Amino acid sequence: MKEEENRSYPLVLVDDEDNFRNAIARRLGKRGLVPLQASSGQACLDILGLNPVAVVVLDVKMPGMGGMDTLKAIKQRHPGTQVIMLTGAGVICDGVEGIKAGAFDYLTKPVEIEHLANKISQAFDMIRLEAERKTQARYREKLEKKMIDTERLAALGTLSTGIAHEINNPLAVINESAGFMSQVLASPEMQSIPRRDALIKGLEKIDTSIQRARKITLQLLGHVKKQESACSQVDIIQLLNDTLGLLEKEIRDKDIRMVRETGPAACMIWTDPYQVRQVLINLLDNAIDAVKERGTITLTVLETEDDVRLDIEDDGMGIPEKNLGKIFDPFFSSKPFEEGTGLGLFVVHKILSKLNGKIDVQSRVGKGSCFRVSLPRHESSGPDK
Numbered sequence: 001m002k003e004e005e006n007r008s009y010p011l012v013l014v015d016d017e018d019n020f021r022n023a024i025a026r027r028l029g030k031r032g033l034v035p036l037q038a039s040s041g042q043a044c045l046d047i048l049g050l051n052p053v054a055v056v057v058l059d060v061k062m063p064g065m066g067g068m069d070t071l072k073a074i075k076q077r078h079p080g081t082q083v084i085m086l087t088g089a090g091v092i093c094d095g096v097e098g099i100k101a102g103a104f105d106y107l108t109k110p111v112e113i114e115h116l117a118n119k120i121s122q123a124f125d126m127i128r129l130e131a132e133r134k135t136q137a138r139y140r141e142k143l144e145k146k147m148i149d150t151e152r153l154a155a156l157g158t159l160s161t162g163i164a165h166e167i168n169n170p171l172a173v174i175n176e177s178a179g180f181m182s183q184v185l186a187s188p189e190m191q192s193i194p195r196r197d198a199l200i201k202g203l204e205k206i207d208t209s210i211q212r213a214r215k216i217t218l219q220l221l222g223h224v225k226k227q228e229s230a231c232s233q234v235d236i237i238q239l240l241n242d243t244l245g246l247l248e249k250e251i252r253d254k255d256i257r258m259v260r261e262t263g264p265a266a267c268m269i270w271t272d273p274y275q276v277r278q279v280l281i282n283l284l285d286n287a288i289d290a291v292k293e294r295g296t297i298t299l300t301v302l303e304t305e306d307d308v309r310l311d312i313e314d315d316g317m318g319i320p321e322k323n324l325g326k327i328f329d330p331f332f333s334s335k336p337f338e339e340g341t342g343l344g345l346f347v348v349h350k351i352l353s354k355l356n357g358k359i360d361v362q363s364r365v366g367k368g369s370c371f372r373v374s375l376p377r378h379e380s381s382g383p384d385k
C-alpha cells in the first residue's frame, strides 16, 4: 500500500468534460499511454502534491481554477513536470501565453490523437534529457571539486615540506642550546644560583615544545629513511599483521575488538612497504582514537584483478559533514592540542598519491567511519621506481 502511495505517474489528463476526457484517455490507453484522470485544476494539483507526475495534458478552459492558473501553479510547485495545453479552436493566444508561462507545448481542440501521443512522447524525451543533463552537471561539479582538492593538497604538500625543512635547522640549534643550558645548570657551581628551579622549568617547557615541533616536521617529511624506502613485492596481509603488532598496546589498553573480514591468506602487491605501513599506522591510529572503550575496528581486504582494497572501519564518533572536506588538510585536527597534529591524513594522502593509490572516506556522526584505501597491484600501474 505504501509503495502505491508513493509511486510516480507518467501522465495526468485534466479536463472538466467527462465524455471528452474518457474518450481521449481510452484512445491514449490503446497506444500504451494510460493516463490518470482529473476533472479540475485543483484535482490535478492534489494528485501532483502526493505523487510525482512527468507529463500533464491540461485543458485551458475549465470552470473554477482555469487551465492557465493551474499551469502556473504546476510550474511553480513542480518545475520538472511538463505540461501540454489543450486550447479551444482558433484561440492561439491562449497557447502562446501558456508557453510563456512554461508549458511544453499546446494543441488546439479538436485533438488529433496521433498528434497528442507524439507530443506526449516528445515531452517524455525532454524530461529524460533534462535528467541526463542534471546527472552530468552533478558529475562534472564533483570532478571539478575533486581536482581542486587534489591540486590544493599537492600545493600545500610542496609548501609544507619546504617549511618543515626550513624549521628543522633552527630547531636543531634550539635543541642543542637547550641541552647545553641544562648541562650548565646541572654543574656544581650553578646549584645555588637564584631562581634555578624556574630556569629548569623553562628549559623543560622548551624541550616539550621542541618534541612537538619535531613530531610535526618528521611527519611532514615522512620519517622513512631514504635507504629504507623502495618498492618490492609485498604481502599486504603480512604488512597489516606487522602494523597491528606495533599498535598492540593501544588496542589492548582500550580493549578494542579487531574484526578481520575473511580475505585472502596472502596478497602480493608491488609497492613501498614502509610507506604503506605509515598509511596503515596513521589510519589505525585515528580509528583507535575514534572508538570508545571496547569499540570495534573492522579490517577488510579485497583483491581485484588490478587493485587491492583495504577498508578500515570503526564504530566510533564519526566525522561531521562540515569536516569531511578538511580532514586531509595539513594541521586540521579536532583533537586536543597535545594529542593531534592534524598531519596523519595529510601524510596518508601524500603517500597514496605517490604510490598511485586512492583513499575514500564515508562517515556518519555517532555511527562510525570507513576509510577505503586502494593500491595498484602490479608493477606496471604501481608507483614509479
Ligand SMILES: Nc1ncnc2c1ncn2[C@@H]1O[C@H](COP(=O)(O)OP(=O)(O)O)[C@@H](O)[C@H]1O
Residues within 6 Å of the ligand: 282, 286, 287, 290, 314, 316, 317, 318, 319, 327, 328, 332, 333, 334, 335, 339, 340, 341, 342, 343, 344, 345, 346, 369
Ligand atoms: N576514524 C576517524 N573517526 C573520526 N574522526 C576521524 C577519523 N579519522 C580522522 N578523523 C578526523 O580527522 C582529523 C584529522 O586526522 P589526522 O590528520 O590523522 O590528524 P590528528 O589525528 O592528529 O587529529 C582528526 O582530528 C579527526 O577529527
Ligand SMILES: [Mg+2]
Residues within 6 Å of the ligand: 282, 285, 286, 342, 343, 344, 345
Ligand atoms: Mg591522526
